[in-house]
Amino acid sequence: MYKLFLCLRYLKSRLIAYFAVAGVALCVLMMVVVISLFTGFIDNIEKAAKGLFGDVVMSADNQHGLAYYDEFIEQVKKDVPEVQAAAPYILSYGMLRISGQEHYRNPVQIAGVRLPEHADVSNFGRGLFVQKSGDLTWEPPLETLIERMAEERKRTQDIQTELQSRKFDGLVPPEHKYELGRVASALEHQDDAVTNLRNVERYRSELKSLQEQLEIAIAEGIGPGDVDLAREALAQAKADKAPEDKIKKLEAKLVMLEDAVLKSETLQRQVAYYESRTFEGPEDRIVLGLGIQALSYRTDLGDVVRLWTPGQKVILYVFPLGRRSLDSSGLAPEIRNMSVIDDSRSGVPPIDSAFVYVPFETLQKLNHMEPEYAQDDSGRVISPGRCSQVIFKVKKADPTELELQEISKRIQRSWLTFRKRFPGAATIGVTVETWRQRQRELLSAVEGQRIMMVIVLGIVSIVAVILIFVILYVIVMQKTADIGVLKSIGASSVGVASVFLLYGAALATVGAAIGVVLGYSFVRNVNNLANWLAVEFGFAPLRQGFLFDRFPDDVQLHTVIYIVIAAILAGLIGALIPSFKAARMQPVEALRYE
Amino acid sequence: MSRSPAIIVQGVHKTYKLGRQELHVLQNVDCQVEQGEFVSIVGASGSGKSTLLHLVGLLDRSDEGHIALSGQDVSELSFRARNRIRCHDIGFVFQFYHLFSELTVLGNAMLPAMVDTPLLQWMSKRKHYREKATAVLEEVGLADRLKHRPRELSGGERQRVAIARALMNEPDILLADEPTGNLDSKTGAKIMKLLNRYNEKGQTILMVTHDSKIAAQTDRVMHLVDGRMAGDGS
Numbered sequence: 001m002y003k004l005f006l007c008l009r010y011l012k013s014r015l016i017a018y019f020a021v022a023g024v025a026l027c028v029l030m031m032v033v034v035i036s037l038f039t040g041f042i043d044n045i046e047k048a049a050k051g052l053f054g055d056v057v058m059s060a061d062n063q064h065g066l067a068y069y070d071e072f073i074e075q076v077k078k079d080v081p082e083v084q085a086a087a088p089y090i091l092s093y094g095m096l097r098i099s100g101q102e103h104y105r106n107p108v109q110i111a112g113v114r115l116p117e118h119a120d121v122s123n124f125g126r127g128l129f130v131q132k133s134g135d136l137t138w139e140p141p142l143e144t145l146i147e148r149m150a151e152e153r154k155r156t157q158d159i160q161t162e163l164q165s166r167k168f169d170g171l172v173p174p175e176h177k178y179e180l181g182r183v184a185s186a187l188e189h190q191d192d193a194v195t196n197l198r199n200v201e202r203y204r205s206e207l208k209s210l211q212e213q214l215e216i217a218i219a220e221g222i223g224p225g226d227v228d229l230a231r232e233a234l235a236q237a238k239a240d241k242a243p244e245d246k247i248k249k250l251e252a253k254l255v256m257l258e259d260a261v262l263k264s265e266t267l268q269r270q271v272a273y274y275e276s277r278t279f280e281g282p283e284d285r286i287v288l289g290l291g292i293q294a295l296s297y298r299t300d301l302g303d304v305v306r307l308w309t310p311g312q313k314v315i316l317y318v319f320p321l322g323r324r325s326l327d328s329s330g331l332a333p334e335i336r337n338m339s340v341i342d343d344s345r346s347g348v349p350p351i352d353s354a355f356v357y358v359p360f361e362t363l364q365k366l367n368h369m370e371p372e373y374a375q376d377d378s379g380r381v382i383s384p385g386r387c388s389q390v391i392f393k394v395k396k397a398d399p400t401e402l403e404l405q406e407i408s409k410r411i412q413r414s415w416l417t418f419r420k421r422f423p424g425a426a427t428i429g430v431t432v433e434t435w436r437q438r439q440r441e442l443l444s445a446v447e448g449q450r451i452m453m454v455i456v457l458g459i460v461s462i463v464a465v466i467l468i469f470v471i472l473y474v475i476v477m478q479k480t481a482d483i484g485v486l487k488s489i490g491a492s493s494v495g496v497a498s499v500f501l502l503y504g505a506a507l508a509t510v511g512a513a514i515g516v517v518l519g520y521s522f523v524r525n526v527n528n529l530a531n532w533l534a535v536e537f538g539f540a541p542l543r544q545g546f547l548f549d550r551f552p553d554d555v556q557l558h559t560v561i562y563i564v565i566a567a568i569l570a571g572l573i574g575a576l577i578p579s580f581k582a583a584r585m586q587p588v589e590a591l592r593y594e
Numbered sequence: 595m596s597r598s599p600a601i602i603v604q605g606v607h608k609t610y611k612l613g614r615q616e617l618h619v620l621q622n623v624d625c626q627v628e629q630g631e632f633v634s635i636v637g638a639s640g641s642g643k644s645t646l647l648h649l650v651g652l653l654d655r656s657d658e659g660h661i662a663l664s665g666q667d668v669s670e671l672s673f674r675a676r677n678r679i680r681c682h683d684i685g686f687v688f689q690f691y692h693l694f695s696e697l698t699v700l701g702n703a704m705l706p707a708m709v710d711t712p713l714l715q716w717m718s719k720r721k722h723y724r725e726k727a728t729a730v731l732e733e734v735g736l737a738d739r740l741k742h743r744p745r746e747l748s749g750g751e752r753q754r755v756a757i758a759r760a761l762m763n764e765p766d767i768l769l770a771d772e773p774t775g776n777l778d779s780k781t782g783a784k785i786m787k788l789l790n791r792y793n794e795k796g797q798t799i800l801m802v803t804h805d806s807k808i809a810a811q812t813d814r815v816m817h818l819v820d821g822r823m824a825g826d827g828s
């Protein structure tokens with residue numbers, strides 16, 4: 001009984017105990033914070049990586065790709081009933097430029113996806129900005145775009161208000177002015193966008209009639225050259241002192257021509273104007289990864305400011321994968337104007353800063369992978385359309401890696417039988433991988449982080465152990481006489497040892513409790529803290545990368561339990577040697593001196 | 595009470611080795627204390643008085659010879675048995691009190707009972723022991739100091755707490771190592787009065803002192819000279 005009693009008394013009345021408690025509390029605080037934030041980050045990335053490309057991906061082993069994918073999907077659905085959905089996919093490389101921004105260019109990875117099928121096999125639909133719900137399409141209704149833009153405008157305005165409300169003593173930092181300027185220009189764009197979107201339909205019909213008029217004008221053969229000719233002819237006639245009526249006729253023709261040219265030029269300008277404001281056709285739409293440079297950015301509070309608006313024209317260069325001829329027609333980049341209709345956030349930064357999404361069939365064409373049909377009326381396929389991957393989603397909600405590997409194997413088997421029916425389906429072989437296998441680079445990087453975390457926490461634990469050890473050692477030395485008395489009144493060595501073991505554990509428990517409370521409140525308020533740091537000191541870690549809007553601020557119960565257990569263990573381990581020393585102490589020695 | 599003597603020491607040797615040199619602290623010591631006797635050991639500093647008391651109190655083991663407490667030879671007992679005897683049958687009072695500074699007077703006095711009682715039984719026995727400790731503290735004259743800390747007490751009061759603690763488990767034998775050594779003569783006299791009162795109630799006491807005046811107040815005085823008994827006096 002005395003063990004507990006003494007232990008509690010020592011805990012209460014020793015100043016040095018407070019240091020131990022404070023030390024353990026700090027260690028535990030650190031653990032709670034590090035583990036909560038780290039696992040939050042890591043879990044987010046893993047979750048995002050999982051949703052990127054479905055559960056299982058089949059890819060062609062060379063750039064030639066896979067043919068007869070639709071037929072294959074049919075067969076897999078029969079052969080492997082666990083598969084719920086599948087969709088073909090093309091991945092290729094290119095460059096993005098923004099119309100009107102001469103200096104902008106950004107290398108991108110281009111994903112060709114079918115909508116809405118792609119959303120059935122991946123999380124694509126969940127990360128979109130405009131098309132938040134409903135079936136995905138490359139032609140979102142204008143009302144949706146207008147509505148979303150209006151919301152976005154309001155949000156941007158809030159950001160502006162917040163920026164303007166910041167107070168500075170003395171000089172306003174130049175970054176702040178820059179930031180204000182950027183937000184203001186984003187707002188301007190958004191204003192334009194709403195009006196433009198409202199007018200898109202009108203622009204479209206306007207454009208059509210203008211184009212017709214222009215064609216007629218061109219067909220009439222009237223161009224600037226004709227004006228010059230007519231002017232020369234008139235000058236010649238005047239010089240030749242040609243008859244009055246001939247000169248009059250020539251003068252009239254010149255006026256007529258000048259009018260026509262003026263009208264044609266105006267038409268051309270108008271066409272260009274309306275073209276820049278209406279959308280490209282549904283096959284030339286593009287969704288940008290939220291994180292593509294210069295089309296959006298983050299404020300120091302982690303808020304996204306979108307600099308693109310729906311209908312924004314971009315130019316896509318595609319370096320074609322298909323057609324193996326090495327002449328210039330096979331190698332030259334395909335260039336296409338595209339209208340931005342949405343942006344996508346997967347949650348995996350390297351994906352979001354590099355990926356753009358275009359319609360599957362469009363990318364097929366740009367890569368020279370589209371089907372070719374016979375010129376005659378039979379519509380016979382000469383060369384089938386190809387894709388680079390087929391993405392599968394299984395029916396089970398949270399399949400384990402083993403289950404997925406099993407399904408992968410069966411898809412592979414299904415492919416082997418399929419190939420007998422369609423020998424041209426692939427030139428070499430295919431690889432079927434689970435999402436984990438496919439994302440191993442990302443996941444191993446994440447795993448590396450986890451190992452780092454374990455190392456850090458290991459060091460923290462060792463610090464806690466040493467702390468407890470040193471402090472208990474000092475206490476045991478100070479308590480020599482007490483130990484002697486305890487033995488003289490019949491306490492056993494084990495009993496004396498357990499006083500100090502218990503004491504170590506108690507120090508750790510109290511420290512852990514304080515640390516958990518502090519750590520919990522820190523993590524829960526980490527976003528407020530980050531915002532405060534950003535506003536007061538311009539320290540804005542969220543600006544980098546598009547990983548999160550906010551810091552993960554979840555503290556999980558099992559984490560806390562593990563940490564508390566670890567802390568108590570650390571207390572016990574630290575107390576081990578001092579306790580042993582106390583147990584070994586000879587009562588006579590212990591009592592000898594005051 | 596058994597009829598056999600409370601303490602029998604027979605042919606006890608204790609040698610400390612200091613490097614190559616051997617220090618014969620006790621050499622062939624024989625002595626005996628009857629039940630209810632109040633015996634003091636006197637001797638010069640370094641003559642081995644404390645060593646002998648520690649051997650009798652089972653805080654140390656002799657190199658040779660036997661010690662019997664209430665008829666039971668304790669020299670060869672196991673650790674557990676010795677712990678139990680220390681707890682139940684022996685009370686120790688030290689020159690420097692050795693109180694627990696974190697505990698109150700009451701807590702210090704109750705400590706032997708706590709050592710004796712497992713955690714689960716404590717709940718039911720707590721009240722009983724608290725009353726008992728209060729009673730003992732009352733006897734030593736500290737009824738109004740129960741909640742005080744040792745550092746708030748004078749030397750004499752501290753020694754009273756130590757005596758209360760030593761008597762808490764009602765030991766057969768009370769061993770006291772210069773209980774007055776650190777006190778002025780007036781206070782020392784009070785402590786002696788207290789010990790005498792307990793002795794009158796039947797408490798066997800073996801006390802070490804180098805003060806012959808103090809020793810004179812006991813039933814019998816044993817002289818220890820350079821680790822040997824120099825004859826009993828009464």
Ligand SMILES: Nc1ncnc2c1ncn2[C@@H]1O[C@H](COP(=O)(O)OP(=O)(O)OP(=O)(O)O)[C@@H](O)[C@H]1O
Nearest residue numbers: 610617619637638639640641642643644645646804
């Ligand atoms: N652990 C030890 N190692 C070596 N020598 C020791 C040890 N313990 C005691 N001694 C020696 O044994 C001798 C007797 O010591 P002890 O404490 O019994 O004397 P004492 O009679 O009680 O003296 P005092 O009146 O000063 O208390 C001393 O010379 C002491 O130095």
Ligand SMILES: [Mg+2]
Nearest residue numbers: 643644645771
């Ligand atoms: Mg002594």
